[in-house]
Amino acid sequence: MKLRIVHRTSYRYDADVSANYNEVHLVPRSLPTQTCLSNELVIEPHPSDFHERVDYFGNGVAFFSVQSPHRALTVTATSTVEATDRPVEGEGWSGESWEQALARFADHADTELVEARPYVLDSPLVAVGERHAEYAAPSFTPGRPVLEAVRDLTARIHADFAYRPGATTIATELDDVLDQRAGVCQDFAHVAIAAVRSMGLPARYVSGYLETSAPPGREKLTGVDASHAWFSVFAPGTGWVDFDPTNDRVPNERYVTTAWGRDYADVTPIKGIVFSSGGGHELTVAVDVVRLEA
Secondary structure, X not given: OEXXXXXXXXXXXXXXXXXXXXXXXXXXXXXXXXXXXXXXXEEEOOOOEEEEEEOXXXXXXXXXXXXXXXXXXXXXXXXXXXXXXXXXXXXOOOOOEHHHHHHHHHOOOXXXXXXXXXXXXXXXXXXXXXHHHHHHOOOOOOOOEHHHHHHHHHHHHHHHOEEXXXXXXXXXXXXXXXXXXXXXXXXXXXXXXXXXXXXXXXXXXXXXXXXXXXXXXXXXXXXXXXXXXXEEEEEXXXXXXXXXXXOXXXXXXXXXXXXXXXXXXXXXXXXXXXXXXXXXXXXXXXXXXXXXXX
């Protein structure tokens, strides 16, 4: 099926901005399960500098700057993605235990695992410790298949943590999320990544979108969707497998992957620096994910 994603980010500043420098991760990746058919990035005011590149993780990244005085900035990314059916939960999963997987990662001669090894290490927003290992332990019982253990962890996070927008910010520490047991998809992905890495296994952060449906009998409202986040675990013999603790599921064709990295800091949809005499701004984000064909 084809999905059209419109992601609009608007800033209103309380004083003139003389220069604005930004980096964005807003181009869906082309993968075996999805193809990005088109992508357009519209920036208002028109940027004085714009260029694109591919980052270390293989994500498409755009950089732009606006160097004329302005009090508003709007970035609109419009993409069309053709998504295919993903394997159903459990299909093709290796029966290898998590201890066996851990032993393979200790073997540095195993070239299959080279690209996955960096995702075992601490990252800017996910530094693991004893507390994360304690949370992971009930899922990683002796001899349990690695992906079965991660699936159980996903279900536990969904049950233990409340989805509560506003309970956290980008600056909220992971330990604070564990304390209050509430947050949003970004937080739940970080909790899962910390738990998996605390067991010595690689996990990465995935940013993208999820097609949602309107309540029965109601039309879907414009702009009510949002960017989404989940995580992925590498299992020897199977490869990377996605898990969504926010919705307690293995992602299907309704999910669109934009970027992946060690944590949110690597794949922030839009981040930048402004030069202004003012001190504040108003941010509005609207996302629409629309199915173009049945």
